[in-house]
Amino acid sequence: MLLLTGFEPFDGDTLNPSRDLAFALEGRRVGGWQVHALELPCRFDRAPAVLDAALARLAPSAVLAIGQAGGRAELSFERVAINLVDARIADNGGLRPAEAPVVAGAPAAYFARWPVKAMAAAARAAGVPAAVSYSAGTFVCNQVFFHLMHRLAGPAAALRGGFLHVPWLPAQAARVAGRPSLDQATMQRGLLAALGAAAGLKPEEDPGDGAGRLD
């Protein structure tokens, strides 16, 4: 099973394409995985626990957390989760933590545990703007990404997964001047192509990193 998480809207918005993307694939088979969709609260104090409960309950073999990155023009397959929380705006619970670790005592960073380059290339080959990104920021998105990678690095070491940042929807970009967006259908086409690329590689074919093999 593939667990797909998306966030509730935040920062006063009523839209968040990450949640819509996850739930649009709920129950479908993608790349041999059965998809289970989950909404995460955009709250530093709750998101990790909600994710943990789902990991325990569902025992997925892969996890993709999705979040919104307003202002980006393309699907961004994140490669690096850092052990740092530093919020520029308040989350949905009114918290705005500064300069704190995601997990005290954990490593400075984890790499995504699947082939982000092949995934971005597959999305582009499907006609969808996509790239590998080396920073998922320091807000709830990066918190969830780091928390997930910390879990995958531990007892759940067989799992694969990572994080995807998606642009605004056109209706969100229409509120400001000159900002890029992608519609949901295009994002979904890119996501499906990327997941197909990930599923087509065995975990042992995933790229390694300086910390050694991924397993």
Add this chain to the structure above:
Amino acid sequence: MLLLTGFEPFDGDTLNPSRDLAFALEGRRVGGWQVHALELPCRFDRAPAVLDAALARLAPSAVLAIGQAGGRAELSFERVAINLVDARIADNGGLRPAEAPVVAGAPAAYFARWPVKAMAAAARAAGVPAAVSYSAGTFVCNQVFFHLMHRLAGPAAALRGGFLHVPWLPAQAARVAGRPSLDQATMQRGLLAALGAAAGLKPEEDPGDGAGRLD
């Protein structure tokens, strides 16, 4: 009748959303107008004549010429056509004219002859990124725009019309890094909203300009 023109692909591309947008509305009624779609060659030596022939044959009451502006993030309702051709790349006939007037002896510029601000606002209200633009460049798009405005300013003074620059499609933006795009369905939704706004105003309600009223 509303004449909608779009360009053939150029600069080695096989796609051009401007043509697809025009032909997607062929035969439909939009804002009380019957739409007629026309493809223009991306050639300095032919585009004006093809447009002229259509104006003579069809006697439209409004004309919107559409062109592609790769790298822009939103629908750009052009306000100013300038009497200048200066090509950075060759057109589809291999021509690359430099520093020439579109129409020798004609004015330096014309303003679009319909309410571009209201049109952009209507597109945004429909959830589609859109803006007014004050430069249509100096390539075939501006040539056609200026040529059209020159025609509308003359014996065809009852006509309304202008020029719309549209972003790349996602499949075009996917070839380069970090560039914006809009899918065709979103562009069409914005175009329909904008044309509805233009049709909802009588020509005498269109904004004037420093050259006097539009008639």
Add this chain to the structure above:
Amino acid sequence: MLLLTGFEPFDGDTLNPSRDLAFALEGRRVGGWQVHALELPCRFDRAPAVLDAALARLAPSAVLAIGQAGGRAELSFERVAINLVDARIADNGGLRPAEAPVVAGAPAAYFARWPVKAMAAAARAAGVPAAVSYSAGTFVCNQVFFHLMHRLAGPAAALRGGFLHVPWLPAQAARVAGRPSLDQATMQRGLLAALGAAAGLKPEEDPGDGAGRLD
């Protein structure tokens, strides 16, 4: 004599590099011209009259008006002044005119009356980021530019001149995130190179435009 105008700071700022650039060259000989610097108020109701008074008093043979375009990365030699005022923010007198002509009954636009391409190329050859721009906006900068071109097109037809938009200074860009700037010394080096290029061409060598020769 070359009249160099710059604007006073506006929009709550205490800096405006356009004024500093003009006055840094006050009294110097540049390209065979004696430079006279003038500050223009950033007010729709006063800037044209202040410029007119200087034109009458000084009878310059060339005029370059300079203005600030925050957010641009390079010297922008403007090519097109349009007969339109449409203010997004209030000027220094609290006025915010919308959709009005600069000069009622005047043409829709004028082209700059000197070789903007050669000027931008000379600045770049001197190591200064520079380009030709086809829109000077619709604020006081464009008002002054259009007003000046309208004057040059009339009885003062022997004059040459145009408009230069300059980026923020580093100290202005430092207030926001990720915005470009140029320091004053670099801007001045580019300006001197551009004025040298303009002075090196006789007026009859200046590029023409669709409205015919420049004189």
Add this chain to the structure above:
Amino acid sequence: MLLLTGFEPFDGDTLNPSRDLAFALEGRRVGGWQVHALELPCRFDRAPAVLDAALARLAPSAVLAIGQAGGRAELSFERVAINLVDARIADNGGLRPAEAPVVAGAPAAYFARWPVKAMAAAARAAGVPAAVSYSAGTFVCNQVFFHLMHRLAGPAAALRGGFLHVPWLPAQAARVAGRPSLDQATMQRGLLAALGAAAGLKPEEDPGDGAGRLD
């Protein structure tokens, strides 16, 4: 002593502001540190060894490596060095390594070992565009940054330091269209302010991270 390193020009260029910045401060006292400047080769196979030799020979108490990031608009105080090399272009020795660790078996990332936020704020307060960055890329810059942080984390744990990415000089940006730059004097003013801020804090006041205190 503060060791300041800059890179030789690369990718066919003859300029690299990072080297000029380092050598402009050679021999000066900055924030109580005596500055020693060092040029690093832009070569994956040599840069770490040249840095190691200088660390051994000079025993600095702080190290700032500087590199060029063409296209950025501001001083970027890097916060995260990742254990990944993936070159998009060849280095000066013709090498273009892909998907390799900087140091096999080392952690996925290190945080900079000094107060990057305070440093960026000090530069901005001095009127210099500056920010904290969370990705130093995957080229020789990140290799040197990671290598340095790996050294500082080991037996040289008393050291402080990090990496600074600087924009192009104006003369470099002048070769392309619309790209930002900063002149050397402005960069130096920002660098001095930032180093003053770092020196003003004791190492134990430096921000920590998820991996625990910095010492």
